[in-house]
Amino acid sequence: MKSITVRQLADQFQLEVLVGEEQLQREVTKARAHRPGLEFVGYFEFFPTEHVQILGKKEINYLHALTDLERNLHIGNIVKYHPPCFIVTSDQSGLKYLKRYCEEEGIPLLRTKLRTTPFIGALDAYLLKVLAPEISIHGVCLNVSGIGVLLRGKSGIGKSETAHTLIRRGHRLVADDVVVLKKLSEQTLLGTHNEVTKEFLALRSVGLVNVVRLYGRKAFQDETRIVLDIELTKWRENELNNELELEPKFVKYMDVSIPHIEIQLQPGRDVAGLIEAAANNWYLKQQGYSAAEEFMKRLEF
Incomplete structure (x- = not known):
């Protein structure tokens, strides 16, 4: 305890x-x-x-x-x-x-x-x-347009590089490599850093960078509520679906369910842009809006 x-x-x-x-x-x-x-x-x-x-x-x-x-x-x-x-x-x-x-x-x-x-x-x-129960996981935590995102994937998949692109677009780093998750309630998961890695981002071929020194105070924040879990994976032929609306998937951390999506990587894909779209789309769903539902209503006329 x-x-x-x-x-x-x-x-x-x-x-x-x-x-x-x-x-x-x-x-x-x-x-x-x-x-x-x-x-x-x-x-x-x-x-x-x-x-x-x-x-x-x-x-x-x-x-x-x-x-x-x-x-x-x-x-x-x-x-x-x-x-x-x-x-x-x-x-x-x-x-x-x-x-x-x-x-x-x-x-x-x-x-x-x-x-x-x-x-x-x-x-x-x-x-x-x-006093909140906590665990540490390997990944990157970001605040994307006010939405807390946990970015996961195997080592070397490109998490930190994707995070760097998002930071350049005006979003904020919370933690790189080691993400500390705190369970504040049955529905609330807080993402933060472990103090040692605070403000640092590790970029392969470049090394360790301090995002605050590079891009200013707006590039970093101490913590964020995690509402979206995104996993970066290698490209797999013929496995990407094209439904109007994907079936919701979830992952659990300390029994807190977080919406989960997978983004497959391939040269030319704007991964950072897809993460921005996922974050903004999650926000719209919380407001009661579904693009798929609106599209289907248009087809009825």
């Missing part, structure tokens, strides 16, 4: 450590933060104890309104589950009782100046990415 430390979380969001400097190596393994509202009133049946606990103005004002006895009871009932940490938002103060309980139980207490809703949004997005 992937994890990050509370210290990494504090560094990422520049959180103020109020209590528990020595406990910042505690691990966070769950992607979504939790606001312990029901738990403060004694309902613990679905308490996600392994999640980061967020205390916004509602929670803190509620605690302030309690008597010392009630406050100690409610806080004591929560800290005994030892969540990874508590984070107080909106730079709220008056937290002596909270500090005491966190010190006694060895739980880090941190604070941010950000308001609760935007902070939780940023925190959840960050945790979702860093």
